[in-house]
Amino acid sequence: MTDYEPKIIAFLCNWCSYVAADAAGVSRFQQAANVRVIRVFCSGMVDPSYVLKAFSSGADAVLVAGCHPGDCHYISGNMKALRRSFLLANLLKEMGVDEGRFRLEWIAASESPRYAEVINEMSESVRQLGPMH
Amino acid sequence: MKPKIAIVSASGCRACETTMLDIHYGVSALNRWAEIQFWPFVLGSSMADLERIDHLDVCFFSGAIATGSDRAMAEMLRKKCDRLVAVGACAAYGGMPGLKNLKKPATAEAADRGDLPEELALPEQENRVRALDGVDGIDRVDAVVPGCPAPVNLVWAAVSALVCGGEADARITYAAARLPEEMVRPILSGLGPPPGAVFAGEKAVCATCSRKKEEKRFKAVKRPYQAYESTGRCLLEQGLICQGIATREGCGGLCTGVGVPCRGCYGKPPATFDPGAKMVSAISSTFETEKPAEIQKIADDFVDMTGCFYRYTLPAQCMLMKG
Numbered sequence: 448m449t450d451y452e453p454k455i456i457a458f459l460c461n462w463c464s465y466v467a468a469d470a471a472g473v474s475r476f477q478q479a480a481n482v483r484v485i486r487v488f489c490s491g492m493v494d495p496s497y498v499l500k501a502f503s504s505g506a507d508a509v510l511v512a513g514c515h516p517g518d519c520h521y522i523s524g525n526m527k528a529l530r531r532s533f534l535l536a537n538l539l540k541e542m543g544v545d546e547g548r549f550r551l552e553w554i555a556a557s558e559s560p561r562y563a564e565v566i567n568e569m570s571e572s573v574r575q576l577g578p579m580h
Numbered sequence: 581m582k583p584k585i586a587i588v589s590a591s592g593c594r595a596c597e598t599t600m601l602d603i604h605y606g607v608s609a610l611n612r613w614a615e616i617q618f619w620p621f622v623l624g625s626s627m628a629d630l631e632r633i634d635h636l637d638v639c640f641f642s643g644a645i646a647t648g649s650d651r652a653m654a655e656m657l658r659k660k661c662d663r664l665v666a667v668g669a670c671a672a673y674g675g676m677p678g679l680k681n682l683k684k685p686a687t688a689e690a691a692d693r694g695d696l697p698e699e700l701a702l703p704e705q706e707n708r709v710r711a712l713d714g715v716d717g718i719d720r721v722d723a724v725v726p727g728c729p730a731p732v733n734l735v736w737a738a739v740s741a742l743v744c745g746g747e748a749d750a751r752i753t754y755a756a757a758r759l760p761e762e763m764v765r766p767i768l769s770g771l772g773p774p775p776g777a778v779f780a781g782e783k784a785v786c787a788t789c790s791r792k793k794e795e796k797r798f799k800a801v802k803r804p805y806q807a808y809e810s811t812g813r814c815l816l817e818q819g820l821i822c823q824g825i826a827t828r829e830g831c832g833g834l835c836t837g838v839g840v841p842c843r844g845c846y847g848k849p850p851a852t853f854d855p856g857a858k859m860v861s862a863i864s865s866t867f868e869t870e871k872p873a874e875i876q877k878i879a880d881d882f883v884d885m886t887g888c889f890y891r892y893t894l895p896a897q898c899m900l901m902k903g
């Protein structure tokens with residue numbers, strides 16, 4: 448499929464990754480245009496059910512991005528996200544969601560090139576995998 | 581005129597249907613209130629009998645829809661019955677037979693290999709196991725009694741409410757304490773349960789479980805034979821996979837009360853989006869460590885999470901695999 452554009456849902460923490468995404472846009476980094484951004488107050492509030500809901504509503508990949516360990520605005524929200532991510536990734540794998548469709552990343556406000564890089568990597572690998580269903 | 585009723589099982593273990601008989605002297609009472617017209621298990625009724633019946637008031641349907649004849653019976657009952665009641669996890673959510681959906685049928689695998697014996701006499705299988713209301717020809721289920729098996733007291737609350745017009749007060753009062761008030765009021769006043777009523781509570785099993793949560797964390801997952809405390813601390817916090825937090829309350833913590841983790845037989849509470857997601861978040865929040873490698877190690881100890889978190893609900897409540 449040549450014209451397949453994967454849909455990526457990105458839950459971005461308001462205090463860091465969202466700022467990075469914004470800056471990435473402002474500084475016109477080349478980035479794939481298939482991302483739907485959902486701004487959240489902290490990566491720790493992205494309940495596993497949000498991720499399942501995104502996949503069940505047609506997302507091809509889900510990114511959760513938050514502040515680096517130690518930098519979370521709410522002290523340990525990102526650790527909560529980290530703790531959940533492993534079990535969630537295993538459950539998704541069991542249900543047939545390929546590895547690489549779900550990612551948790553730390554992206555600080557100043558790291559807009561990193562944001563663009565993650566998005567480009569994800570859309571490339573998901574394009575290889577093809578649509579979810 | 582006495583209401584006409586049907587009692588049937590599709591693909592299940594029949595324990596739910598047997599619950600109907602578990603009322604001892606109540607059986608004769610049921611006969612006084614209702615005219616049982618179709619009950620293959622007890623009366624030996626056949627599909628031909630069902631075809632001859634024009635109209636039924638209530639049908640208590642247990643078992644999942646896994647075969648062509650399950651589907652045909654369910655669709656016909658839906659057309660003839662005023663109120664179709666899903667009894668037990670199988671009928672309500674697909675139940676344990678629903679776990680078949682995780683794997684391609686053995687017959688299909690054999691057919692792929694080209695070695696299907698021609699004379700294989702199996703009932704015609706549906707491509708997926710479904711809950712009663714997951715069948716195309718069934719637009720609604722009028723009431724649900726969850727549980728595996730659906731417990732005698734709640735089945736009887738449903739029978740009293742739907743068949744006896746609220747007359748069997750004693751039995752309803754017995755179950756009423758476990759039912760939400762909005763449901764009990766119309767039942768007791770003889771109006772019958774609201775459409776789509778679920779004969780169970782609305783919160784999670786944890787709300788009525790006798791065990792104490794201490795915000796303790798665990799280092800490794802345990803199996804029931806590795807930890808047993810008949811009373812006391814929350815089982816989840818001891819490292820056992822207790823699904824009380826992702827399960828609809830109504831049993832009063834029947835299993836947890838005797839030291840056995842909840843396996844989720846009442847399905848999810850209305851406020852929970854997906855039982856698996858809820859369990860992932862509940863379990864992970866009790867991990868003590870913050871080191872990725874250590875978390876990975878604990879997480880990898882969990883095998884068959886799908887079969888565990890959706891043990892009774894895969895066809896109906898698993899957001900990624902239902903349908």
Ligand code: SF4
Pocket residue numbers: 591592593594595596597642643667668669670671675676727728729730
């Ligand atoms: S819900 Fe449980 S007890 Fe009832 S028929 Fe299904 S497997 Fe049997």
Ligand code: SF4
Pocket residue numbers: 785786787789790791792793813814815816817822823824825833836841842
């Ligand atoms: S998790 Fe299980 S043991 Fe703990 S309070 Fe909830 S139902 Fe009870």
Ligand code: SF4
Pocket residue numbers: 727728785824827828831832833834835836841842843844845846
């Ligand atoms: S504790 Fe859980 S598994 Fe046991 S009866 Fe109650 S809902 Fe079912």
Ligand code: FES
Pocket residue numbers: 460461462463488489490491512513514518519520521522523524525
């Ligand atoms: S505030 Fe950014 S991850 Fe918590």
